[in-house]
Amino acid sequence: MTKAFVVGHPIKHSRSPLIHGHWLKAYGLDGSYERIDVAPVDFGDFLRGFHAQGFAGGNVTLPHKEMAFHGVERRTERAQRVGAVNTLWLKDGVLWGDNTDALGFIGNLDASLGTGWEQDVETVLVLGAGGAARAVVAGLQDRPLKRIFVANRTGSKAEDLARDLRPGSAVSLETAAWEALGRVIPHAQLIVNTTSLGMAGQPPLAIDLSRAPRNAVVTDIVYVPLETPLLAAAAAQNLRTVDGLGMLLHQAVPGFRRWFGVTPEVTPELRAVILADLEAAR
Ligand code: NAP
Numbered sequence: 103m104t105k106a107f108v109v110g111h112p113i114k115h116s117r118s119p120l121i122h123g124h125w126l127k128a129y130g131l132d133g134s135y136e137r138i139d140v141a142p143v144d145f146g147d148f149l150r151g152f153h154a155q156g157f158a159g160g161n162v163t164l165p166h167k168e169m170a171f172h173g174v175e176r177r178t179e180r181a182q183r184v185g186a187v188n189t190l191w192l193k194d195g196v197l198w199g200d201n202t203d204a205l206g207f208i209g210n211l212d213a214s215l216g217t218g219w220e221q222d223v224e225t226v227l228v229l230g231a232g233g234a235a236r237a238v239v240a241g242l243q244d245r246p247l248k249r250i251f252v253a254n255r256t257g258s259k260a261e262d263l264a265r266d267l268r269p270g271s272a273v274s275l276e277t278a279a280w281e282a283l284g285r286v287i288p289h290a291q292l293i294v295n296t297t298s299l300g301m302a303g304q305p306p307l308a309i310d311l312s313r314a315p316r317n318a319v320v321t322d323i324v325y326v327p328l329e330t331p332l333l334a335a336a337a338a339q340n341l342r343t344v345d346g347l348g349m350l351l352h353q354a355v356p357g358f359r360r361w362f363g364v365t366p367e368v369t370p371e372l373r374a375v376i377l378a379d380l381e382a383a384r
Contacts, residue, residue, distance in 0.1 A: 229294065328380065
C-alpha cells in the first residue's frame with residue numbers, strides 16, 4: 103500500500119485528505135492519505151524521517167512551506183522561483199520538493215476559461231504579495247502575457263516579490279501602489295485577489311471595478327466563501343469570474359501523480375464533494 107500525508111500545524115482544517123481520498127477511491131488504488139500535525143520545532147525530524155515511516159511523500163501546508171523549501175535536497179525550478187515547497191516525494195533516495203500552487207492557479211484558469219485565454223489578456227493585476235501571490239505570479243510568468251502588476255498594502259513586500267521573481271521572465275513584472283489601483287484597473291484584463299481579504303471573518307476587498315475593461319476576468323483565490331464580495335461585485339458589473347476552489351483541486355494533481363502513479367482528473371463530482379464539506383462547516 104502507498105501512503106501519503108499532509109503535514110501542517112494546525113492541520114485539522116485541511117481539505118486535502120478529502121481530495122486525495124476521493125481520487126484513491128475513484129481510481130480503486132491501494133493507498134492512504136492522512137493528516138499529520140507536526141509543530142515547527144519537530145518539522146526537520148519529520149522531513150528526515152517520513153520515508154522510514156513508510157510514506158512515499160506528501161503535501162506541506164502552513165506554517166512549514168518555507169522550512170520544507172530549505173529542507174529538501176532538490177527542488178523543481180518552479181519551487182525555486184516561488185521560494186516555498188508544498189509537495190514532497192523521494193526519487194532514487196533523494197528528497198524532492200515542488201510548489202504546485204502555481205500549477206493549481208493556472209490549471210483552474212485553463213479549466214474555467216478554456217485554454218488560450220491568454221490571447222485576450224495583456225495585463226494582469228495581482229493584489230497581494232504574500233506566499234500565495236508568489237505562486238500565482240510564478241504560474242502567470244509561464245504564459246505569454248505582456249505585463250503583470252503587483253499591488254500590496256505593504257508596498258515593500260510587492261517590491262521584494264517583483265525583485266525575486268523578475269529575473270529570467272519574459273513577462274514584465276512591475277509594482278503598483280495600493281492607493282492608486284484605480285489607475286491600473288482600466289488596463290487589466292485579468293484581476294486576481296491573493297490577499298486574505300474577503301475570506302470569512304475578514305473585511306471585504308473593496309475595489310472599484312466600474313472602470314475595468316468590459317472583457318476583464320476577476321478571480322479570487324479565497325474560496326471560503328466561494329463567492330467572495332469581490333466576485334459578487336464583479337458579477338454585478340457583468341464581468342466574468344473564476345472562484346478559488348478550482349485552484350485547491352488542481353494543485354493536488356501533481357502530488358497524487360507522483361505518489362500513486364495515476365494522473366487524477368478534477369471532476370464536477372470532486373468539486374461537489376468539497377463544496378458539500380465547505381457547506382457543512384458553515
Ligand atoms: P499571507 O502570506 O499571509 O499573505 C496575506 C496577504 O493578504 C498579504 O499580501 C497581506 O498584505 C494581505 N492582507 C491581509 N490583510 C489585509 C488588509 N486588511 N488589507 C490589505 N491587504 C491585506 O497569506 P497567503 O498564504 O498568501 O494566503 C492568502 C490567501 O490565499 C488566504 O486567504 C488563503 O486561504 C488563500 N489561498 C488559497 C489557495 C487556493 O488553493 N485557493 C492557496 C493558497 C492560499 P500585507 O503584506 O500588507 O500584510
